[in-house]
Amino acid sequence: MDVTIKDIAKVAGVSYSTVSKALRNSPLVKPQTKQKILQVAEQLGYEPNIAAKSLVSKKSNTIGVVWPTVERVALASLATKINDELEKRGYRMLLSINPIISAISIFNQIQVDAILVFNEQVSPYNIKSKNPVLFYGEPGPSPYPTFLVDRKSAIKKALEYLYQLGHREIVYVGDLSEKNKNQQEKFKGFKEGTEKLNLSSARSIAVNTKGLGWQDGYQAAKQILQNHPLTAIIGGGYDISLGVLRAVKEAGLTIPGDISLISYDNIPQAANENPSLTTVGPSVDKIAGLIAKSLLQLANEENLDTPALDAELIIRNSCAPRR
DSSP states (O other): OOOOHHHHHHHHTSOHHHHHHHHTTOTTSOHHHHHHHHHHHHHHTOOOOHHHHHHHHSOOOEEEEEOSOSSOHHHHHHHHHHHHHHHHTTOEEEEEOSOHHHHHHHHHHTTOSEEEEOOSSSOGGGOOOSSOEEEESOOSOOSSOEEOBOHHHHHHHHHHHHHHTTOOOEEEEEOOOTTOHHHHHHHHHHHHHHHHTTOOTTTSOEEEOSSSSHHHHHHHHHHHHHHOOOSEEEESSHHHHHHHHHHHHHTTOOTTTTOEEEEEEEOGGGGGSSSOOEEEEEEHHHHHHHHHHHHHHHHTTOOOOOOOBOOEEEOOSSOOOOO
16 A cells, blocks of 8 residues: 555654655755654655646656667766756656657656757657757757757867867768757868868868767778878767777777877766867756756746857867877
8 A cells, every 4th residue: 555645644743734845845844853754754665646746736846858868878977967956956857768759748648847858850840748848959940948059169169179289180070960950060060160270171071970879980980090091080979989989999099199089078987088088068067957957947937048058178188289
C-alpha cells in the first residue's frame, strides 16, 4: 500500500499541512521539524504522486527534456549539469530520447511544467504542445522561445587564435549537414573567418564528418591526414575531437608538436585528455544555469530572457605556434 502524507503526519506527530509544506521545502516549517518529517518520509518509503499533486496545484515541479542521444559525451555532461541546476531549484528532470513529437506527447500527458527540446532535425513549426516549450540553440524563426549559443563566433574565435599562432593551413572537421542548423552555424563561422583572415581556400578547408560521434571524427581525420597538408585542426565538437586526437596519434604525429587542435564544446572533460584540449564555446555550467532559469520562468509564466551566449576560449596544451 502506498505511503501518504497522512501516514507521515501520524508518525511524525504533526499536522497534514505541516508535512505538505515540509515536502515542498517551505520556509514556513522550522528546520528541525522539516528534518524530522523528511527522515520519517524516507523511513516509510514515501514517493510523491506527481500526477495527483499536479491535479491539485496545477504544477508538478517537473521539467521534461527531449534529448537527441545519450551517446555523446558533451550532451551527457550538459544533461547532468541541467539536472543539478533544476534540483537546486526544487524541480525534477525527466529525460526522453524518443522522437521529438512522441516525447512531447508523453510529457503533455504527465503534465510537466515546461519542456526543453534539444532539436537537431525537426522544424519547430511541426511541434504542438499545451505546455511551455524552450528550444536549445536552433537558429532561425520559431513559434517557441529559443536559447541561443553563438556557435558561429566561437569558430571564428578559434580560427583567430590559431592564426595568431602562425597557422595558415587550418582544417575544420565537423558535420556539414544542411539539416542540422546548429552545425551549419559552425561551418558558416569557419567560412566567414577564413575569408576575413584571407586564408587560402585551397589550404584551409572543411571536412564533412557526416555525424557527431568520435568515430565520425576519427574517419574524417584519417582521410584528411593522408590527403591534405595541414598544421591545425578545429574539431566541430568534443566527441569529434576525440576521434581526431586518436587519428593523429595513429598517424605517428603529435599534438601540439605537429598539429594543433582546438575543440568546440567547453566541458570539464576536455581538461583530462592527453594533451588537455584547448576549447571554445560557452562553459557548460553557464549554459546549464541559464537554461534552468529560463525553464522556470516559462513554468511560472514569467517574462523570458534568452540572450545568445558568447564563446569563451580556454587555452590548454593542445595548441602551439606553427613550426
